[in-house]
Amino acid sequence: MKTNKFKIIALSIVGIAMFTSCNNDDESVAPVTPATTDFSGTYVQKDQMARPAINTVFIASGAPKDAFNTTIPSTMGASYQSVFESRLLALNSGYTTNALGQTAAQFTGLLATDVLGVKKTGTTTFFDGTNVLTGRALADDVIDVELLLIFGGPTGTSNAGLTSDNVGANDKTFSASFPYLASAW
């Protein structure tokens, strides 16, 4: 009994030592959530987002946007593909296929379900010339990719003035390490 008590105390001391040894100015071991903190209640969806700019481009502002923001992704395709297709053809009435070989129905069928596909191994990028829709990295020029697919036609050469905004990079350099995003202006 006495031995057990001693062991428990010894373990506690080791535990404390391990806990405190990892602390430094910028990085600390996150404490376990305090039991006293209240996280109760029900939380109801207000906004959602996955692929950049997609729902903003293809869903009209105002009430339709609020409705889209609370439509679960598994039902988006059935509810919004035709809406997206109408918008695509309004944006580019000359649309035939895009650089991925997609018809208007195929392209908007992909876009209407607004989730970001992410590969678990290898390069994660919206598009880097080789990999297509394997994630979204900070430096990806996602707008040019989308403009090209909307306006660029089957070879990416149609509507030259509309297929790039000629802003190719962020205004601050990203960090190679966590938290990756640049400091605030």
Place this chain on the structure above:
Amino acid sequence: MKKTKMLLGLSFVAISGLLLIAADHADAPAITGNANDITDVYAFQGQDTNNMVFVVNTQGLLSPGASATAVFNENVMTEINIDNTGDNVEDLVIQAIKRGGKMYFFGPIAPGTTGTSSTVKTAGASGSVDISSYGGAAITSTSNGMKFFAGPRDDPFFFDLNQFKAILAGTATGFNNPGTDSFAGTNVLATIVEVPKSLLGTSATINVWAETKQKQ
């Protein structure tokens, strides 16, 4: 002829009230200008390639002056949804919510219920981090193999939004070269979590989307 048609198409779009506010900055009346408004979502492999990084940015277009007073809202939960079975229904969630000066993280864990209504999965508490202050060094923390950050950052998004609006409005026919980044010099409130891929299931790919959910 083709160009005329396209311009007509663009005019129609402009008249019908479609305005692109990219990437998703201030896009819907119910959320525009408040803590629920998600601006961008990123998912990419970490510096440690065994890890996946998720970034959810909110409250876009913060000027430096506005960034010092911008705050996370304790009644707004950020939820990263992960589908690892290909049906676009979340199998795992990572939740983040502010209490006091900290952001608390839960998951990856199976949600209590899928869809638009959630409770905080306190059984899945994975860590917390002090919310970084404007102008200060980034405060990060690690626990359970995960890394956490919450606070103001430069908006990583870049786009000549103003020229695109001009094109939609019919006052311009194309982009300028060079273009002008409409998001230059602006900040967002970022929530960033880095997670071992092994905690995301065994599928080769995942589908990811982020939500903000308001306490009722």
